[in-house]
Amino acid sequence: MRHLLLIVLPLLVIFALLPGVYQNHLLLFNFVIFLVLAQGVNIIYGFTGYLPFGYVGFFGAGAYGFAITVMHYHASAPMAVLVAGAVGVALGLFLSPLLRLSGAYFAIANMAAALAVLHFVANPALEDITRGPYGVSLTGTFNPTLAYAAALIVLALTMGIVVFLKNSSFGLALQAVREDPVSASMAGVNVVRMRVIAWLASALVAGLAGGVYAWYVSVFFPDNVFSSDFSIFAIVFALFGGVATITGPIIGVVALYGVYNLIGFTTPQYFQLIYGLLIMVLVLFLPAGLVSLATRRGWRVP
Amino acid sequence: MLGRTIAAFTLGMTVALPAIAADAPTEIKIGTLYASSGRYASISMPVHSGLKLWIEQKNAEGGVYVKAFDKKIPIKLVAYDDQSNTATASSLYNQLITQDKVDILVADSGSVLTAPAVAIARDHKMFLFNQTGTGASFFSKDNPYIALMADPVSTIWPKPIADFLIHDGPALGIKKVAILYSTNEFTGTQATAVRKFIKDSGAPLEIVYDQGIPTETTNYTVMINNIRKTQPDAVIHLGYAPNDIALLRNIGEVGVKFKMLFSIYAGLETELLEKNVGAKGLEHVFTYVPPTDLDYPVNFGMTMAQYRAAWNKTYPDGKVEFGFNAVAGYTTALVIEKSLSVATSLDQLELHRAVFSLSGELKTLDGTFGLDEMGGQIGELTPLGQIALKDGHLKFVEIYPHDANNSKPVYPRP
Incomplete structure (x- = not known):
């Protein structure tokens, strides 16, 4: 409860108020989307140790779940967002055998799975269903204000899941599984069930985020919503701040995505140099993320 | 009476002219994105360089003529690097509109990086100068805030290829056609169009191979062998x-010689392909003849020879290839310039009216500028060569x- 009041609520209030003072709403929306995705990575990587390089697969599937629901069933946008979340979970279930793999093998297999989903969606033979490679236009449901509000609700849900994992015996059991699955199993933890639940929760939030993104952007191609940049950014932001914490990914997104946009707006010609150096410095000196600055001193970071 | 009229007119002009001068902005802000890195850099940078060249040229002349203020006004380019990242592109487009408050919004090159701008531009009621985004989903009758500047829409672009196969093919002995295409909007739509043109024509042509493959494909050996097995008389490859x-x-490595091979970029970005494939690898390849080789008569802007000379002077290092995309960027610039010279205000719907008024009238080094009612470019079909x-x-x-x-085709390839 303390974490909800001190971290989640202020975060939501800030992002709810910001559109009133800053007009680039799409930038704020992207912040919210990356907060959701970074926390989604946090759920699966921070608490179970599975690095999801193909995390964008859930996001893109959610976006197309939204699009198909709107195009073919003429559903309302909020309903389509729920379907997007369900599509994310369904894909997570389908891909759950990947959890048998670990380390780099899982990361590569997950990336391959995301590519497979992309090419399935972009297949011209499915033009009647997904519009194949030709892109979708959902201008009928376009409503930036409501889509932004929906993104905040998805962020609230995601933060709620992370707070639960951080404070519950379930989350503790997950971390035990991450550290040593054999010992955790011997202690009575159902390793497979734990991992699958975390995996599906992670898929759910990415699917919902994809649905909300499709709602806001409304005109997109498979390459737009299955871009590996989403996975890379979400992973980098989560790692930058520090995983297995509530605040780490938030710090990561706000700091790194903030700097990313600041450089992009002011000195785009030096973008890659500055951003690359920044990440190199962090990897070399703060491999456990920014929160390690505090934890090294013995401070407890939520 | 006449004296009074002249006096009133003089007084009116005395009052009105300073008002116009006072209202004129000190600069016209053109906002755009480019991709200096990533997957779309090779098509984005030449387009962007073409636009920049025009801006430098106009500013050296004191600015661009703006009819709304009856004077030349310097141009300020606000350009951000989206690095081929669509999420970044979306927030940067929004930045151009909401923070930089640009007067003219120009999309990045290609459909994928144009897509994030379409809904944003419409939402903010900004007219989008879509440079080369041919996506059919961008254009609709109820959206007046977009028009395609340079490329023909993909649904009609490949008509000359299909027409050649339909009308000249049977006489040359072309009966079996193979279509290999990358599954993205640009080339997928062209494949659909070729297929449709051939089927609708009733010509004695059989499509013996019709395969879409991921755009990321880098090895075509298997596909080449599969196509060879079908013994086609013509192979149409539609890819980036x-x-x-x-x-x-791969064709060179495998040692296959198809009787006829069509490729899009052999013509559109010849310099780039020659660097990577070699001149011998391009010999006898059928392709779109680029505007750089057609020398269309112009009624506005530089001729192709003048533009090429200006390009070589501005970009002497040759890092950005001069080709179809370089022409597309300059074509967009010419449409902007001409529109500003006829628009009576900088209101976005007035810009729409001005751009559409040029349809069929404006002739640039890219050929005739022509728009359909939804803003799709239909002006000049690129000939087959x-x-x-x-x-x-x-x-x-x-x-x-x-x-x-100019000549008869070399068919079959020796």
């Missing part, structure tokens, strides 16, 4: 430049349509 490079390299190698240099031979015919 990297796809064409990979295919042509074939690449010849003469004295070590590549040369385009126009094949179809016949009114632009």
Whole structure:
């Protein structure tokens, strides 16, 4: 409860108020989307140790779940967002055998799975269903204000899941599984069930985020919503701040995505140099993320 | 009475002119994105360089003439690097509109990086100068805030290829056609169009191979062997430049000689392909004849020869290839310039009216500028040609349509 009041609520209030003072709403929306995705990575990587390089697969599937629901069933946008979340979970279930793999093998297999989903969606033979490679236009449901509000609700849900994992015996059991699955199993933890639940929760939030993104952007191609940049950014932001914490990914997104946009707006010609150096410095000196600055001193970071 | 009228007119002009001068902005802000890195850099940078060249040229002349203020006004370019990242592109487009408050919004090159701008521009009621985003989903009758500047819409672009196969193919002995295409909007739509044109024509042509493959494909060996098994008389490959490079390299390695091979970028980005495939690898390839080789008569802006000279002077290092995309960027610039010279205000719907008023009238080095009612570009269909190698240099031979015919095709390929 303390974490909800001190971290989640202020975060939501800030992002709810910001559109009133800053007009680039799409930038704020992207912040919210990356907060959701970074926390989604946090759920699966921070608490179970599975690095999801193909995390964008859930996001893109959610976006197309939204699009198909709107195009073919003429559903309302909020309903389509729920379907997007369900599509994310369904894909997570389908891909759950990947959890048998670990380390780099899982990361590569997950990336391959995301590519497979992309090419399935972009297949011209499915033009009647997904519009194949030709892109979708959902201008009928376009409503930036409501889509932004929906993104905040998805962020609230995601933060709620992370707070639960951080404070519950379930989350503790997950971390035990991450550290040593054999010992955790011997202690009575159902390793497979734990991992699958975390995996599906992670898929759910990415699917919902994809649905909300499709709602806001409304005109997109498979390459737009299955871009590996989403996975890379979400992973980098989560790692930058520090995983297995509530605040780490938030710090990561706000700091790194903030700097990313600041450089992009002011000195785009030096973008890659500055951003690359920044990440190199962090990897070399703060491999456990920014929160390690505090934890090294013995401070407890939520 | 006459005296009073003249006096009133003089007084009116005395009052009105300073008002116009006072209202005129000190600069016209053109906002755009470019991709200096990533997957779309090779198509984005030439387009962006073409636009920049025009801006430098106009500013050196004191600015661009703006009819709304009856004066030349310097141009300020606000350009951000989206690095081929669509999420970044979306927030940067929004930045241009909401923070930089640009007067004119120009999309990045290609459909994928144009897509994030379409809904944003419409939402903010900003007219989008869509440079090369041919996506059919961008255009609708109820959206007046977009028009395609340079490329023909993909649904009609490949008509000359299909027409050649339909009208000239049977006489040449072309009966079996293979279509290999990358599954993205640009080339997928062209494949659909070729297929439809052939089927609707009733010509004695059989499509013996019709396969879409991921755009990321870098090895075509399997596909080449599969196509060879069908013994086609013509192979139509529709892919991006990297796809064409990979295919042509693999064809050379495998040692296959298809009787007829069409590739898009052999013509559109010849310099790039020659660097990667070699002149010999492009010999006898059928392709779109680029505007750089057509020398269209112009009624506005530089001729192709003048533009090429200006390009070589501005970009002497040759890092950005001069080709179809370089022409597209300059074409967009000319449409902007001409629109500003006829628009009576900078209101976005007035810009829409001004741009559409140029349809059929404006003739640039890219040919006739023509728009359909939804803003799709239909002005100039790129002719079909074939690449010849003469004295070590590549040369385009126009094949179809016949009114632009320079020579007969070399068929089958020796």
